Amino acid sequence: MTQRRQFLMNTAALAATAALPLGARAQGAPAIKVGVLHPVTGALAYSGNLSRLGAQIALDEINAAGGIKSMGGVKLAALLGDAQSKPEVGVAEVEKMNEQGASAIVGSYASAICLATTQAAAKYNIPHVVDVGVADQIVTRGLKNTFRFGPGYKITTEAAINNLHIMNTVARKPAKTVMIIHEESLFGTGTANLLASQLPGMGYEVKEIVKHANPTRDFNNIVLKMKSINPDIVIPANYYNEYALLLRTMKQQNVTPKAVFSVLGGAASSFKFVKEFADAANGVIDVNHWYNPKDKRAQALRKKVEAMPGQFYTYEVFLNYQCMYLLADAIERAKSSKREDIINALASSTWDKHFMPYGPTKFVNGQNTGAAPLTLQVLKGDIKVILPNTFAETEPVFPWKV
């Protein structure tokens, strides 16, 4: 009995100690509170944590550079939220941030969570800058508080199809057949549907569409099927683990299509993948969120992130980094921490001090109309921009020569 009591006392003491930092954080100079909401636990924890990292780096930089200057150097304070990879928890976090006095929210990575959090934030007129969430429904519901800095799903897929066609045409059309392998949720299915409906019109035969569950830990059968179909182009639309596993299995089974071409590919535009599976990654083409490679600030941030132990410079990091700066610019111009003022400032934003290939921001119905993806290819252990030509670092290698 004594042991049990001791155990309970120790647990209670531990819980009390763990709760301390919250109280400590609450004490500080008046600052503009910004909700930083991501799924940092659960199935999306990897991306969520990278997203949080990007937002925090930007926030620290903004504060170190003197905060919001038009308001006498007021600092930004992060209200960290964890959506636990569930829309309903994301909503609960928005409610909490509202009561903590958040002037704005940046987040919340996944489309399903963004749909819920933007709507919850709209109830309180909290400006919500969407960091990633590519589903186009996020910005088509008429929510005045929602602003997406990056490109949506439709723009990205259309760019991908166009660029694929350009590359193929320039190379005298060596690719005629396509096989699509996609994961089963909104992202993979949506991509596959769009590609399957548009590619035939451009002269490509979609030979096979294979859907797989999340998680899938064995791609041998799918790759065997691929071997028998022998498509010219393989288009994967899945998350990091499955993407990496699929490409590794293709490597093992010696399947070498003319191109592995993906849209918002889970691993293709990840330095982690390129570093860990250099052989499998080599030559892969992906259309994804990417920075202007010619911008020194983007490269400086890359160095900064890569200097951190175990961190990689991914789109989650730099998109959140930029979204936080976009918000700071709006607050700077609004000269106010009031939600309505920030919404108005975001709506009229023409911010051009970012390193994304978007041009000055212009929001129409909450979507940054200049936002566009870049086409990338893994070459010699690095990720290079190959299209459009304005941002290209090198020529595409298409078809891929083994």
Place this chain on the structure above:
Amino acid sequence: MRSLASIAVLVLAVGLLPLFVSSGVTLGFVTMVLYATLLGQAWNILGGFGGQFSFGHAVFFGTGAYAMAVLQMRFGLNAWAALPCAIALGGVAGTLLGALSFRYGLRGSYFALVTLAFAEVFRILANTFDFTGAGVGLQLPLQEGAAQLQFATETGYLYLALALATVSLLFAWWLKHSRYGAWLAAVRDNEDSAAALGVNAFRVKLVAITVSGALMAAGGAFYVQKFHYIDPHLAYGAPISVEALLSAIIGGMGTVFGPLLGAVVLHGLGELTRNSLSSTPGASLVIYGALLVLIIMFMPRGIAGLFEGKR
């Protein structure tokens, strides 16, 4: 009668809450507790009162959720009309699943596994067919207004959750005091003995799973109206089945207020740990899990068992 009075007090207290509390966090918390109570009670009717452990109650939740979304989006039904249809479809799903599994005498772990399998089959079906939106899911159009069963404030959802949870609590109370409830308890304790005494065990279990399915479907319908989005994983995924059984088991199986107590504790702990450790991802879940282990260690009959022991 004391239980009935307690339900009345609960309804009154929660009903009056918005008059005194304007905090969205508090009202949201109470709403989600009531929603979890509904899910827990749905599971409790079959698992707690009936002794038929299900690991796949998401099959009913998802049916209700998809029915609610599909009827509105594909058939243009008003949400108020879609709600009873969704609940009824959940009941029908319960009847079918029960008829199939009980007819073949599936009990214990076999029944648990077959429910799990059904939930998975439904998840794959929802993932395949276009009318459920396949993997993309369904997003309910935003049309705020009581006529559309979409509320601009938390109060509307609070009352909806309260109404549904109250129905589930009243049914549990009726089970405790009715002849049918006694039959169900007899089947739970010893099905063969109950059958020998003339109880039609098959029919008794079938009614329980039908009501359980209907209540779970009501939870699914509520989810769609509140969050406006459903996909196969959210609807038929394991987390929903676990949430339902966890509230009932932590709170006390086979008791009227067990799922409510379980929901309060689970959501309370979840909020507490998440709020206190927001800067250390995952730490809140570790503490949450550890506290659950403690509860199960020291309260094997659930929280409601504590009160029973003192009588």
